[in-house]
Amino acid sequence: MATYATSLMEDVKAKNPAEPEFHQAVEEVAESLELVLERRPEYRSARILERMIEPERVIMFRVPWVDDQGGVQVNRGFRVEMNSAIGPYKGGLRFHPSVTLGMLKFLAFEQVLKNALTTLPMGGGKGGSDFDPKGKSDGEVMRFCQSFMTELYRHIGPNTDVPAGDIGVGGREIGFLFGQYKRLANEFTGVLTGKGLNWGGSLIRPEATGYGSVYFAAEMLKTRSDTLEGKRCLVSGSGNVAQFTAEKLIDLGATVLTLSDSAGYIFDEEGIDRGKLDFVMSLKNERRGRIKEYADAYPSAAYTALEAEPAGATDPIWNHKADCAFPSATQNEINKEDAQNLLRNGVTVVSEGANMPTTSEGVSIFLDAGILYGPSKAANAGGVAVSGLEMAQNSMRFNWSREEVDQKLHSIMIDIHKHCVSVASDFGTPGNYVNGANIGGFLKVADSMLDQGIV
Numbered sequence: 513m514a515t516y517a518t519s520l521m522e523d524v525k526a527k528n529p530a531e532p533e534f535h536q537a538v539e540e541v542a543e544s545l546e547l548v549l550e551r552r553p554e555y556r557s558a559r560i561l562e563r564m565i566e567p568e569r570v571i572m573f574r575v576p577w578v579d580d581q582g583g584v585q586v587n588r589g590f591r592v593e594m595n596s597a598i599g600p601y602k603g604g605l606r607f608h609p610s611v612t613l614g615m616l617k618f619l620a621f622e623q624v625l626k627n628a629l630t631t632l633p634m635g636g637g638k639g640g641s642d643f644d645p646k647g648k649s650d651g652e653v654m655r656f657c658q659s660f661m662t663e664l665y666r667h668i669g670p671n672t673d674v675p676a677g678d679i680g681v682g683g684r685e686i687g688f689l690f691g692q693y694k695r696l697a698n699e700f701t702g703v704l705t706g707k708g709l710n711w712g713g714s715l716i717r718p719e720a721t722g723y724g725s726v727y728f729a730a731e732m733l734k735t736r737s738d739t740l741e742g743k744r745c746l747v748s749g750s751g752n753v754a755q756f757t758a759e760k761l762i763d764l765g766a767t768v769l770t771l772s773d774s775a776g777y778i779f780d781e782e783g784i785d786r787g788k789l790d791f792v793m794s795l796k797n798e799r800r801g802r803i804k805e806y807a808d809a810y811p812s813a814a815y816t817a818l819e820a821e822p823a824g825a826t827d828p829i830w831n832h833k834a835d836c837a838f839p840s841a842t843q844n845e846i847n848k849e850d851a852q853n854l855l856r857n858g859v860t861v862v863s864e865g866a867n868m869p870t871t872s873e874g875v876s877i878f879l880d881a882g883i884l885y886g887p888s889k890a891a892n893a894g895g896v897a898v899s900g901l902e903m904a905q906n907s908m909r910f911n912w913s914r915e916e917v918d919q920k921l922h923s924i925m926i927d928i929h930k931h932c933v934s935v936a937s938d939f940g941t942p943g944n945y946v947n948g949a950n951i952g953g954f955l956k957v958a959d960s961m962l963d964q965g966i967v
């Protein structure tokens with residue numbers, strides 16, 4: 513690691529102890545920026561990166577609620593308002609027991625650069641809670657969301673900070689959060705994205721992250737005169753991103769072999785077709801069941817439980833013969849050995865639907881091998897891009913059709929890809945989408961910060 517990144521990382525670790533995911537995210541960007549800071553020393557003297565890694569504001573609050581047995585529960589709520597240089601803070605809310613301040617700082621930092629890449633005017637933020645929606649009744653989820661919003665509402669607004677969904681926060685949760693915001697603020701505004709279609713949501717927002725990740729993979733393949741048709745694809749997760757990644761892959765003639773949840777994964781040698789995907793959508797979104805049930809319903813599939821695996825162990829989902837991988841569950845789900853397994857099994861395309869799903873060692877392995885590796889802040893930017901389009905539609909008090917939003921999403925993903933390719937080449941690392949995304953996102957935010965003075 514070069515000098516500037518090394519000394520920056522020493523400070524980051526001393527100042528932000530016990531936040532390993534945040535360190536990982538900053539380190540990757542700092543390494544890409546060595547190339548930029550040599551050429552543009554004014555960023556260094558203005559301490560742009562040092563400012564960018566310090567959240568503009570962090571809100572941390574108590575979220576008390578009453579469970580179905582009448583017991584009092586207490587969770588912790590957060591909103592990290594990271595950077596507003598190019599627009600209002602924008603980014604999802606994650607409800608998962610693993611949520612900590614450090615986890616959300618990593619996600620908020622990534623979001624700042626990702627949002628800059630979308631070409632739309634959005635700053636970056638992230639929030640959430642250590643609340644686990646799994647196994648909770650609708651009433652419990654509603655009471656939790658109402659309590660969460662009772663504090664959060666005073667910090668957000670359509671021109672200030674616009675949250676959305678992430679792990680554990682989908683249409684149901686956004687509905688409860690929006691209802692409580694409206695009641696407290698006495699305003700009907702586009703303060704959240706991912707809303708229902710009847711009350712200000714955008715068509716294609718549920719599909720956007722998964723579709724976008726597939727569009728990005730298709731653009732990468734185009735640089736090698738290839739397409740997704742007939743490709744064997746490994747997809748992890750079975751939530752929002754995984755479902756619509758699978759849907760678009762099926763539409764484009766690829767074969768989807770796997771899906772997973774935190775308990776295990778299914779491998780279907782015959783491929784997951786439209787009918788089987790409908791089963792998964794109803795299983796996950798309506799019955800809120802486990803992916804294991806897929807193997808009970810379809811004998812062509814084998815289920816492997818992961819419960820006994822220690823954290824950081826090799827994940828067998830990445831050890832099948834395939835052409836493409838779409839990690840769409842969570843951070844660091846591909847470690848060094850998983851990356852090696854993917855290469856050994858013939859994978860030449862990785863498009864990251866999840867945020868930072870590959871460890872630093874895994875990323876180096878992909879880059880050294882010269883495969884088509886689309887890092888999350890570029891490949892999964894379609895979700896927040898359509899959130900930006902939802903904000904635009906709310907401001908206009910008008911809705912675009914499904915075709916119009918999908919076409920805009922597609923052209924945004926093409927532009928992000930093109931921008932990554934051109935920035936990576938400008939900085940002497942052609943084909944390196946990590947540098948392309950990190951530098952491309954950074955430059956827009958950095959120049960805006962320079963214009964706005966020391967703030």
Ligand code: NDP
Nearest residue numbers: 678679680721749750751752753773774841842866867895
């Ligand atoms: P969902 O909650 O809809 O689905 C998450 C899926 O990942 C579930 O299958 C879940 O399994 C699995 N998962 C979550 N945490 C873990 C874990 N610690 N270990 C193993 N499996 C896990 O979330 P999304 O699909 O929205 O998000 C998936 C990823 O995509 C996240 O990294 C998110 O940050 C990222 N992302 C999401 C966007 C969006 O628009 N929703 C936009 C851009 C990125 P289980 O149900 O068992 O927990």
Ligand code: 2IT
Nearest residue numbers: 603604676678895896899
């Ligand atoms: O990580 C992400 O980009 C998201 N969870 C979506 C954020 C958004 O505001 O739509």
